[in-house]
Amino acid sequence: MSGTPVGTRQSLILYSRTLGLVWRADRAMSVAVILLTLLRALSPVATLYVSKLLLDAVAGVLTGSLSQHVWPTFLVLVGLQTVVFAASAVASHASQACTEVLAEALKRHCTAMILEKTTALEIPKFENPAVHNAIRVAMNDVGLRPLSALVQALTLLQTVLTLTTLTAMLMSLGGTVVLLLVAAAIPLGWVSFHFNRASLEVDLAFTESARAQNYLAAVMTSDQAAKELRVFPLASHLMGRWQEHYHLYRAAFVKLVRGRSVAHSITAVLSTLFTSAAALLILRRVLDHSITVGDFAFLTGGVAQIQAQFSALANFFAKSHENLLYMHHFFDFLDLQNRDPQAGDEWTEPLRDIEFDSVTFTYPLTDQPVLHDVSFRAQVGQVLAIVGENGAGKSTLIKLLTRLYEPTGGTIRFNGRDIHAYSTASLQRQISAIFQDFGQYHISAAENIGAGLPTTPEGLKQAAALSGALEFVERLPEGYDNTLGRTFSGGVQLSGGQWQRIALARLYHKPARLWVLDEPTSALDAHAEPVILHSLEQGRHDRLALVITHRMNTARHADQILVLDQGRVTEMGDHEDLMALGGQYAQMYTTQATSFLPPLAAAEPHTPAASA
Numbered sequence: 001m002s003g004t005p006v007g008t009r010q011s012l013i014l015y016s017r018t019l020g021l022v023w024r025a026d027r028a029m030s031v032a033v034i035l036l037t038l039l040r041a042l043s044p045v046a047t048l049y050v051s052k053l054l055l056d057a058v059a060g061v062l063t064g065s066l067s068q069h070v071w072p073t074f075l076v077l078v079g080l081q082t083v084v085f086a087a088s089a090v091a092s093h094a095s096q097a098c099t100e101v102l103a104e105a106l107k108r109h110c111t112a113m114i115l116e117k118t119t120a121l122e123i124p125k126f127e128n129p130a131v132h133n134a135i136r137v138a139m140n141d142v143g144l145r146p147l148s149a150l151v152q153a154l155t156l157l158q159t160v161l162t163l164t165t166l167t168a169m170l171m172s173l174g175g176t177v178v179l180l181l182v183a184a185a186i187p188l189g190w191v192s193f194h195f196n197r198a199s200l201e202v203d204l205a206f207t208e209s210a211r212a213q214n215y216l217a218a219v220m221t222s223d224q225a226a227k228e229l230r231v232f233p234l235a236s237h238l239m240g241r242w243q244e245h246y247h248l249y250r251a252a253f254v255k256l257v258r259g260r261s262v263a264h265s266i267t268a269v270l271s272t273l274f275t276s277a278a279a280l281l282i283l284r285r286v287l288d289h290s291i292t293v294g295d296f297a298f299l300t301g302g303v304a305q306i307q308a309q310f311s312a313l314a315n316f317f318a319k320s321h322e323n324l325l326y327m328h329h330f331f332d333f334l335d336l337q338n339r340d341p342q343a344g345d346e347w348t349e350p351l352r353d354i355e356f357d358s359v360t361f362t363y364p365l366t367d368q369p370v371l372h373d374v375s376f377r378a379q380v381g382q383v384l385a386i387v388g389e390n391g392a393g394k395s396t397l398i399k400l401l402t403r404l405y406e407p408t409g410g411t412i413r414f415n416g417r418d419i420h421a422y423s424t425a426s427l428q429r430q431i432s433a434i435f436q437d438f439g440q441y442h443i444s445a446a447e448n449i450g451a452g453l454p455t456t457p458e459g460l461k462q463a464a465a466l467s468g469a470l471e472f473v474e475r476l477p478e479g480y481d482n483t484l485g486r487t488f489s490g491g492v493q494l495s496g497g498q499w500q501r502i503a504l505a506r507l508y509h510k511p512a513r514l515w516v517l518d519e520p521t522s523a524l525d526a527h528a529e530p531v532i533l534h535s536l537e538q539g540r541h542d543r544l545a546l547v548i549t550h551r552m553n554t555a556r557h558a559d560q561i562l563v564l565d566q567g568r569v570t571e572m573g574d575h576e577d578l579m580a581l582g583g584q585y586a587q588m589y590t591t592q593a594t595s596f597l598p599p600l601a602a603a604e605p606h607t608p609a610a611s612a
């Protein structure tokens with residue numbers, strides 16, 4: 001993404017892609033708007049010409065060169081004038097209405113495209129701040145820019161048509177006048193073009209800063225942060241950061257506005273001089289008696305029209321650049337290369353086992369591997385616990401397993417086959433998960449649990465019962481149909497633990513052979529752990545569950561425990577094996593176990609066998 005100017009060829013491509021978007025958004029309205037624009041383009045010339053004919057007829061009667069029986073001509077001319085005025089007014093209102101309807105369709109169409117693209121983006125793309133900027137730029141102006149580009153294209157069409165017909169008719173009356181008017185329009189056009197580009201460059205330069213400002217404002221207005229903002233002096237600190245961004249932007253903005261205002265004033269004076277010279281030329285032709293009264297009115301009206309059309313044209317070139325740059329970024333974003341989730345073979349068979357074979361991983365835009373040579377196997381029917389200190393790489397491991405990221409080395413196998421060859425979507429259908437930062441969706445409880453999958457009341461109930469959410473969901477005023485969260489009316493806010501139970505219900509609801517649970521009990525009360533263990537036990541026959549946990553009591557019930565230390569597998573076995581080994585697991589287990597013993601017992605020397 002860059003703020004580089006868009007060349008002529010690229011402009012044409014962008015315009016044709018934009019018009020394609022408009023066409024797909026609403027075909028009938030597109031046709032209506034184009035026809036109405038053509039009609040409106042002819043209206044200024046028609047108005048001026050009928051007025052000229054009328055004035056010439058009036059002057060003819062007054063000077064006696066026309067007979068007194070001119071009444072039928074007047075009737076025809078006034079009738080014509082009425083038709084032109086009425087058609088022009090109706091076309092203008094109809095065109096406005098059609099453009100509004102088309103704008104709405106276009107906004108929905110483009111927003112849907114951005115949302116579809118964003119939700120299909122591979123997770124690694126989100127590592128890149130440039131992608132966040134691109135999403136912001138695209139979303140920010142989606143209601144404005146594509147429509148603006150359309151209106152601009154139509155205005156150009158209308159202006160060019162009006163200008164050519166008008167100029168052709170005026171040239172016969174005064175070619176120099178027309179040339180003077182063209183000269184008057186050039187500096188104005190250049191200044192508008194230059195400063196619109198400068199304005200867009202300022203906006204682009206501050207995109208990240210604007211995102212930071214939005215982020216800070218969102219934190220300061222969110223109910224989640226409200227408590228900490230009061231307990232810590234965080235609000236004034238964040239406000240200070242917000243102000244810093246604002247002042248930086250303001251300095252650039254004021255400089256731009258000042259420059260534009262000075263340049264506009266100078267060019268306005270220049271344009272006025274040229275226009276006055278044109279006025280003098282017209283008056284001289286009046287003195288020469290080389291034009292009629294109607295011609296005079298046509299010329300002066302034409303001068304005003306030409307000026308208006310030139311300023312519309314200048315505005316077009318200025319604004320179109322801005323709109324085209326937006327469209328350039330918009331299409332750039334839509335064209336972002338993305339791994340197709342459907343690409344590859346379809347995984348259809350039931351999962352039997354998984355294997356990590358010397359898997360290594362480094363996050364995008366970083367250079368330190370966070371997983372080194374990780375190898376292990378686990379099969380359906382087992383619970384595999386993954387333990388280790390903060391930052392050991394546990395969540396990263398499951399991000400690879402769930403195919404959110406690709407390993408940078410080694411192989412992951414399902415049923416002994418490299419999963420690389422299979423489509424991400426078909427593999428992800430085998431997997432259900434609760435992530436550490438699970439979603440809290442402010443939609444109904446049923447939608448939260450169902451997560452887009454087909455649901456039945458029994459299915460929802462079963463999942464809620466397994467996660468321990470059944471009781472509180474059924475107590476909600478509207479049960480499973482109740483909206484969760486405080487964002488919408490009728491919504492009920494849940495506690496942290498209740499939200500986690502809803503996320504667990506979502507995991508249990510999906511018919512998947514591989515369950516991935518990243519810290520599933522972090523927010524749950526003491527009664528919850530046995531519930532989770534019980535539910536894992538229930539699912540054990542035809543499922544493989546991977547559980548990341550810091551609770552050693554959860555880990556001890558697993559069939560296998562894998563200890564990760566700084567991205568390496570350092571220990572693996574069941575609870576008894578690892579306690580006998582007396583390594584990191586035994587130490588973590590004993591530390592947790594002894595923390596519940598009375599001080600005296602806790603102080604006694606420890607043996608692994610005793611604590612097991």
Ligand SMILES: Nc1ncnc2c1ncn2[C@@H]1O[C@H](COP(=O)(O)OP(=O)(O)OP(=O)(O)O)[C@@H](O)[C@H]1O
Binds near residue numbers: 390396
């Ligand atoms: N998106 C990311 N980009 C770059 N580095 C990351 C990213 N996510 C995590 N890391 C780094 O990878 C390492 C492992 O993180 P990971 O989240 O896998 O640890 P973890 O064992 O799950 O920790 P915890 O117990 O605290 O949840 C950490 O050093 C972390 O800083």
